[in-house]
Amino acid sequence: MSSLVIQGISKSYATQQVIDRLDLQIDAGEFVSLLGPSGCGKTTLLRVIAGLTYGDRGSVILDGQDITTLAPHKRNVGVVFQNYALFPHLNVFENIAFGLKAKHLDADSIQIQVKQALLSVQMSHYSNRSIAELSGGQQQRVAVARALAIKPKLVLLDEPLSALDRKLRETMQIELKHILRDAGMTAIFVTHDQEEALVMSDRIAVMNKGHIEQLDVPNRVYTKPVSEFVLNFVGLSAQWQGRVASIEGASMAIQTAEGLLRCPFEEHFEAGAMVVVSVRPERIDLKPVSEQISVHALGQTHSSTDRSYNRLHATVQDVVYRGSNTICYFKTAQEHATPVMVELSANVSFVPKIGERVELSWAVQDTLAFLAQPAA
Ligand SMILES: Nc1ncnc2c1ncn2[C@@H]1O[C@H](COP(=O)(O)OP(=O)(O)OP(=O)(O)O)[C@@H](O)[C@H]1O
Ligand SMILES: [Mg+2]
Known part of the structure; x- marks a missing residue:
């Protein structure tokens, strides 16, 4: 050898x-x-x-x-x-x-x-x-x-x-x-x-x-x-453009079109910096939207109760069955973005229908953030 x-x-x-x-x-x-x-x-x-x-x-x-x-x-x-x-x-x-x-x-x-x-x-x-x-x-x-x-x-x-x-x-x-x-x-x-x-x-x-x-x-x-x-070359991910709104100890809040999304803080970020926030499709959970929850201001509403999760509401655009898993495509508040993808394993109990409103949630720990590349 x-x-x-x-x-x-x-x-x-x-x-x-x-x-x-x-x-x-x-x-x-x-x-x-x-x-x-x-x-x-x-x-x-x-x-x-x-x-x-x-x-x-x-x-x-x-x-x-x-x-x-x-x-x-x-x-x-x-x-x-x-x-x-x-x-x-x-x-x-x-x-x-x-x-x-x-x-x-x-x-x-x-x-x-x-x-x-x-x-x-x-x-x-x-x-x-x-x-x-x-x-x-x-x-x-x-x-x-x-x-x-x-x-x-x-x-x-x-x-x-x-x-x-x-x-x-x-x-x-x-x-x-x-x-x-x-x-x-x-x-x-x-x-x-x-x-x-x-x-x-x-x-x-x-x-x-x-x-x-x-x-x-x-x-x-x-x-x-x-x-x-x-991130883009290896695997799929949902992505949002945003700006660092605040740094709170081990995490930071990013202002995006979806409201605030949180991610782990790393030293090379500072307040005001432009970033790309991202999450892998198999890390996202989804459940039906309960009627009491307001459709707007989602990140803020839920982050006040549990800051270790990001949550947002989205409309199902497409559901693609692939045998070992199902991929759901969502439309969210972010305009002109590629649809958010969620991968559901074969044994999940809830598979949404096209047009349905659902709540997406994922752990702050699973949220990735990168300083936005300046336009070439
Ligand atoms: N003999 C050569 N003369 C001039 N340019 C070359 C020569 N060999 C490679 N290049 C150029 O160098 C760059 C890298 O080529 P290379 O073959 O190493 O890429 P690669 O990563 O293997 O791509 P691929 O996945 O398409 O095989 C390319 O732009 C190619 O055009
Ligand atoms: Mg080659």
């Missing part, structure tokens, strides 16, 4: 800065995903690590050895590309043996290492098959076996599952994770699919415009996004 340290890597193409002073440390045996939108520099970063291109500055250190300028074939890094890049004129065995022959291993060692690699991806019976006779999932496994056969210190996988249909993709996510874990492999996995990153990774590096915006375990990336970018 090997650790990887990337220090201050920058990379430009002509005038375009693609990677911007990027730092990343990966522990031995760890599975880290690079998650980010198209063009944010994920593939470029992998290519720098593999030695297929060089950074303009910074260093790449694998297992304590500086490999920044080392030729790709001397790095002992296995790469799985998006399209697998298998050689169509070679059979499965020859594809996997390719990198071993390049290392001038003797025939017996090649036999043994190819066999081991095929076994690890459960493809032992396919050794003599031609690539054209394999399904997408089988080709994907051969590509992984080829990367593992050289006994690399590190495996880099660039969107290796994107060509597969949804069901096979979900199966392969788990399978690939187990194959790499069983091999004790340190791995960097590129994806722009947030669910895939959440399912597979020990840690996720959320990338934006050539830098890492957040590097953390999946649970924290989802529940404690550090920026509006991460």
